[in-house]
Amino acid sequence: MNLVEFFDMGGYALYVWSSFGATAILMIAEPLLLRTRRRNVLRRIARLIRIQTEEQS
Amino acid sequence: MFSIFRAIVLRDLTLAMRRRSDVLSALFFFVIVVSLFPLGIGPELETLRLIAPGVFWVAALLASMLALEKLFAADFEDGTLEQMLLTPQPDFILVLGKIFAHWLVTGVPLALLAPLLGLQYDLDTEPLWILMLTLLLGTPALSLIGAIGAALTLGLRGSGVLVPLLVLPLYIPVLIFGAGAVEANVSGLGAAGHIYMLSAILLLALVAAPLATVAALRISAE
Amino acid sequence: MNNASINWFKYSSPATFYPLAGRLIPWFMAIAVILIGIGLYLSFFVAPTDYKQGEGYRIIFVHVPAAWMSMFIYLIMAFWAVMGLVFNTRLSAMMSQALAPTGAMFTFLALWTGAFWGKPMWGTWWVWDARLTSELILFFLYIGFIALQGAIDDTRRGDRAGAILLLVGVVNIPIIYFSVKWWNTLHQGASISVTQGSSMASIMLNTMLIMALGFWAYTIAVALSRARSIILEREMDSQWVRELQEIRQ
Numbered sequence: 001m002n003l004v005e006f007f008d009m010g011g012y013a014l015y016v017w018s019s020f021g022a023t024a025i026l027m028i029a030e031p032l033l034l035r036t037r038r039r040n041v042l043r044r045i046a047r048l049i050r051i052q053t054e055e056q057s
Numbered sequence: 058m059f060s061i062f063r064a065i066v067l068r069d070l071t072l073a074m075r076r077r078s079d080v081l082s083a084l085f086f087f088v089i090v091v092s093l094f095p096l097g098i099g100p101e102l103e104t105l106r107l108i109a110p111g112v113f114w115v116a117a118l119l120a121s122m123l124a125l126e127k128l129f130a131a132d133f134e135d136g137t138l139e140q141m142l143l144t145p146q147p148d149f150i151l152v153l154g155k156i157f158a159h160w161l162v163t164g165v166p167l168a169l170l171a172p173l174l175g176l177q178y179d180l181d182t183e184p185l186w187i188l189m190l191t192l193l194l195g196t197p198a199l200s201l202i203g204a205i206g207a208a209l210t211l212g213l214r215g216s217g218v219l220v221p222l223l224v225l226p227l228y229i230p231v232l233i234f235g236a237g238a239v240e241a242n243v244s245g246l247g248a249a250g251h252i253y254m255l256s257a258i259l260l261l262a263l264v265a266a267p268l269a270t271v272a273a274l275r276i277s278a279e
Numbered sequence: 280m281n282n283a284s285i286n287w288f289k290y291s292s293p294a295t296f297y298p299l300a301g302r303l304i305p306w307f308m309a310i311a312v313i314l315i316g317i318g319l320y321l322s323f324f325v326a327p328t329d330y331k332q333g334e335g336y337r338i339i340f341v342h343v344p345a346a347w348m349s350m351f352i353y354l355i356m357a358f359w360a361v362m363g364l365v366f367n368t369r370l371s372a373m374m375s376q377a378l379a380p381t382g383a384m385f386t387f388l389a390l391w392t393g394a395f396w397g398k399p400m401w402g403t404w405w406v407w408d409a410r411l412t413s414e415l416i417l418f419f420l421y422i423g424f425i426a427l428q429g430a431i432d433d434t435r436r437g438d439r440a441g442a443i444l445l446l447v448g449v450v451n452i453p454i455i456y457f458s459v460k461w462w463n464t465l466h467q468g469a470s471i472s473v474t475q476g477s478s479m480a481s482i483m484l485n486t487m488l489i490m491a492l493g494f495w496a497y498t499i500a501v502a503l504s505r506a507r508s509i510i511l512e513r514e515m516d517s518q519w520v521r522e523l524q525e526i527r528q
Contacts, residue, residue, distance in 0.1 A: 006323075010334035015399050019338045019392040023345065026384055027497060031308075034504045041511040046526050048515060205447055209440045213430045222426050223444065226419040227451050230458035237462060254461075258454070269447050276439045 061146050065154030066161070072131075073162045079124065083163045084170065087120040091174050102179040109178035110239035113171055113188060114195075117235075118228050121196055124163045125203040125220055128155065129274065133211050139278050148271045156204050156267065157197075164196030180243070187242045191255060195235040198259045201266035202227050208273035230258055291368040293510045294519045300503040307500035314493030321486040338396040339483075344491035346389035346410075348498060349417060352382035356424075357449040360442035370506075372438030373513075375445060376428055377505035381498050383421035389414055409463040413456045420448045434513055 009016040073080055094112045095105055132138040141151050171192050172185040180188070206224035210216035238251035322340035356375040363371030393411055394404045405411070424444055431437035514520050 009337070010328065012333060012335035012337075012399055015335055015395040016337055019341055019395045022391050023341045023388050026388060030381065030384060030501055031504070034501065034508065037508045038504070038511075041508055041515075042526055045511065045515055045520060049521055049526065205443075209427060209444060210430070215430055219426055219430055222419075223423045226416050226423065226455070227447065229416060230451075230454050233458045233462045254458070261454075265450065269443055273440060273443050276436055276443070279436065 058147070058150055062150050062154045062157075065151055066158045069155055069158030070161065073158070079127065080162050080166070083120050083124045084166050086123055087116050087167050088170070088174065090116040090119065092177065095177065105178045106180060106243065109175065109180055109184075110188070110236040110243070112178075113175070113192075113239070114232050114236040117167055117171075117192060117196060118199065118225070118232060120167055121163050121199045122203060122221055122224060124159065125200075125207045125224070126217055128159050128204060128207045129211055130207075133278065138274065142275065142278060148274075149267050152204065152267045152270050152274070156200050156270075159204070160197045160200040164192070164200060168192035168196060180239075184239050184242050187248050187252075188239050191235045191238045191248075191252065194252065194255045194259055195231045198231050198255075198262045199228060201259075201262040202231075204270045205266055205273060208270045208277060211274070211277035231255070234258065291366070291370045293370060293373075293514055294517075296370055297507055297510055300507050304500050304503050304507075307496045307503070311493050311496035311500060314489055314496060318486055318490035318493055321482070321489065326482050326486055335396070335399045338392055340486055340490055342389060342392040342396055343487050344494050345385045345392060346414060347491050348494045349382060349386035349389050349414065351495075352378050352385065352498065353417065353420070353445075353452070354449065356382065357445045360445040363438060363442050364446075369438070369513075372442060373506050373509045374502065375441065376438075377502045377509060378498070379421060379425050379428070380505070381501050383418065383425065385494070385498075386414060386418040386421055390418065407463070409456070409460040412459045412463070413452075416455055416459070417452070420452075424448070 007013060007017075091112060094108065098104060098108065129138060132141070142148055144151075168189055172189050175185045175188055203220070203224050206220045206227075209223065210219045213219065234251045234255045238248040238255065241251055242248040318340065322337055326337070326340070328334055356378050359371045359375040359378075362368065363375070390411070393414070397406055398404050424441060427444055428437055428441050431440060511520060520526075
């Protein structure tokens with residue numbers, strides 16, 4: 001099986017790659033979005049702690 | 058127990074009569090939506106007869122949803138609802154009474170008017186009766202299911218958009234069997250099966266929906 | 280109360296759950312990557328070309344697992360809703376909240392890949408088939424749950440309101456599915472069978488199962504990770520969060 005044949009999917013290229021592509025994009029994007037969310041929370045907590053220690057001193 | 062039920066229904070009906078424009082706006086909404094469809098689709102009687110069941114039922118869903126927001130809102134704002142939930146009377150009956158009053162005000166007039174509007178769609182006498190019967194069976198189920206959504210969104214900002222989002226997917230079985238009954242009659246298949254299913258849905262909603270509504274009200278009014 | 284149940288409840292405290300989830304996530308992610316990798320290899324290089332549908336049928340290797348996941352996840356959310364209402368644990372509601380976006384994503388993917396499968400097979404992007412229609416309604420239910428959670432600021436109220444909505448939804452799903460099916464047969468609509476039962480080779484079934492297991496592992500990893508973020512957002516003021524290693528960095 002050569003590469004062109006493989007990507008052509010027997011004429012179904014548009015349908016097959018749109019399906020697998022959308023699935024891949026979403027399933028890669030979701031963990032990345034979650035990582036940003038986690039970083040934002042951590043940063044917010046760190047800032048909160050900093051502000052509170054400054055107030056105390 | 059029945060006297061509590063009656064007291065609640067009479068109270069809510071009196072309140073509704075004081076603000077008649079609310080009652081009438083739901084009804085006129087129904088009339089206008091139903092009358093708009095021929096303008097959008099065209100006046101061919103063949104087509105109109107075909108789409109009539111669906112149009113009437115979708116319009117009924119939307120109209121009965123319009124007033125849902127007000128089902129508990131006024132009582133919630135002035136604290137009456139909290140008092141009601143604190144009384145030793147069973148909450149199930151209280152909620153059922155409020156829903157029944159809501160149905161009398163929004164569902165019944167709409168069902169009674171539907172045969173008249175059905176004439177615009179060139180429906181025969183028999184489908185017209187079926188339409189009225191299914192609306193009388195289906196709209197109480199709509200009020201019951203809708204009450205859950207109204208109770209969950211009580212006092213939230215933007216609850217006007219949220220209620221349809223929560224409630225419309227749950228309305229689908231009622232829509233299918235209600236519109237299906239009229240359609241089956243028009244096409245000569247007989248509507249009995251659909252009407253039985255609609256009654257079953259109503260019975261299930263009658264038992265289950267007030268329970269969920271009471272639970273949701275307790276959470277929201279806390 | 281016996282020993283086992285005490286042990287169990289220990290993990291329902293966010294402070295205990297948080298580090299445990301952190302340790303589990305990489306493992307589940309690794310399992311997911313391996314299984315989905317194997318699944319992709321099988322679906323493109325091992326599974327034979329279908330004699331009727333050509334190469335286009337390979338879409339079912341993502342479509343069917345996504346559709347399965349979309350239904351499983353709603354059931355699991357409802358399970359957590361019951362746990363939350365019965366045992367009054369905060370973590371249960373966080374779990375159903377953490378699962379909801381992933382469930383909605385798989386529902387969307389099932390619809391999307393279904394459309395791309397339907398176009399070459401039936402010549403139309405959308406058919407009002409009972410299964411497709413139910414999937415669409417399931418998508419609406421997910422959106423309703425997420426919207427309700429988003430609209431309620433008070434977390435305690437949000438948790439319990441969400442749980443009630445999930446229970447109402449779970450009771451309704453069979454009724455909706457049955458009525459849509461009834462509606463579909465009366466209208467002589469397209470009734471399609473995705474898998475065609477007996478004619479399906481076992482390699483196809485195995486590939487779908489491996490993909491589905493991979494999606495499972497992925498869902499667990501993603502949900503645990505989202506639950507960890509939700510815990511941090513809610514428990515920002517508590518002492519154990521302040522003492523976490525990762526904040527000092």
